[in-house]
Amino acid sequence: MNTLVSYDLNNDVATLRMDDGKANVMSIAMLSALNEALDRAEQEAKVVVLYGRAGSFSGGFDLAVFKRGGPDVQTMLEAGMRLCARLVNYPLPVIAACTGHAVALGAFLLLSCDLRVGVDVGARFQISEVRIGMVLPRLTLELCRRKLAPAQMHAATTLGIAFTPASALAAGFVDELVPAYAMQEAVQRHCADLLTLNSKAFAMNKRRINAQCVERMAAAIEADIAEWRAVQTGMEAS
Numbered sequence: 384m385n386t387l388v389s390y391d392l393n394n395d396v397a398t399l400r401m402d403d404g405k406a407n408v409m410s411i412a413m414l415s416a417l418n419e420a421l422d423r424a425e426q427e428a429k430v431v432v433l434y435g436r437a438g439s440f441s442g443g444f445d446l447a448v449f450k451r452g453g454p455d456v457q458t459m460l461e462a463g464m465r466l467c468a469r470l471v472n473y474p475l476p477v478i479a480a481c482t483g484h485a486v487a488l489g490a491f492l493l494l495s496c497d498l499r500v501g502v503d504v505g506a507r508f509q510i511s512e513v514r515i516g517m518v519l520p521r522l523t524l525e526l527c528r529r530k531l532a533p534a535q536m537h538a539a540t541t542l543g544i545a546f547t548p549a550s551a552l553a554a555g556f557v558d559e560l561v562p563a564y565a566m567q568e569a570v571q572r573h574c575a576d577l578l579t580l581n582s583k584a585f586a587m588n589k590r591r592i593n594a595q596c597v598e599r600m601a602a603a604i605e606a607d608i609a610e611w612r613a614v615q616t617g618m619e620a621s
Contacts, residue, residue: 406442443487
């Protein structure tokens with residue numbers, strides 16, 4: 384389907400594999416490819432699996448775009464936030480197969496999925512924005528409140544602490560840990576279980592359960608966009 388995101392449909396399961404050959408950064412192109420794959424899966428599948436590449440689920444936004452500056456920065460930020468919001472409200476079950484590091488937006492993608500399986504060694508889970516001088520978008524805080532344990536949220540967001548697989552499981556970044564060699568087996572097990580769900584009931588229940596969160600995320604995105612535009616306008620005027 385795309386050089387950045389491959390798409391495979393098998394027995395009503397759409398498997399999306401992100402692979403940019405490096406850290407799986409969320410560039411504008413990667414974000415567009417993911418949305419295209421989700422569009423297709425919504426029409427063809429009953430369950431979606433989102434895989435990273437070996438050693439890296441995603442390293443977050445493309446820092447090269449931030450360095451270049453210009454309108455692409457806001458385009459990328461908005462696309463990333465809208466992708467997270469879309470996953471929270473997506474009508475199909477989404478399993479994240481976290482094959483390695485999940486940093487910044489990579490961590491937020493995990494928090495947006497319905498079920499998260501991570502590797503049990505060699506992965507870092509970190510909301511690192513504060514450590515590179517970035518202010519967290521408002522929407523990301525809604526994602527953290529959804530999934531992270533309250534006792535760990537301050538450490539994860541305000542302090543930018545890096546979590547090991549074991550501590551990430553306790554904090555709520557993932558729901559299960561498995562050895563890397565057992566990832567596919569674990570995903571298949573979960574897919575088989577989720578395929579037994581009534582699709583219409585699942586979509587309605589998910590929509591109802593997340594309704595207030597979705598409303599808050601929509602407002603958060605608009606507030607973030609307004610802030611980013613003001614910053615961009617100020618930079619252009621200076």
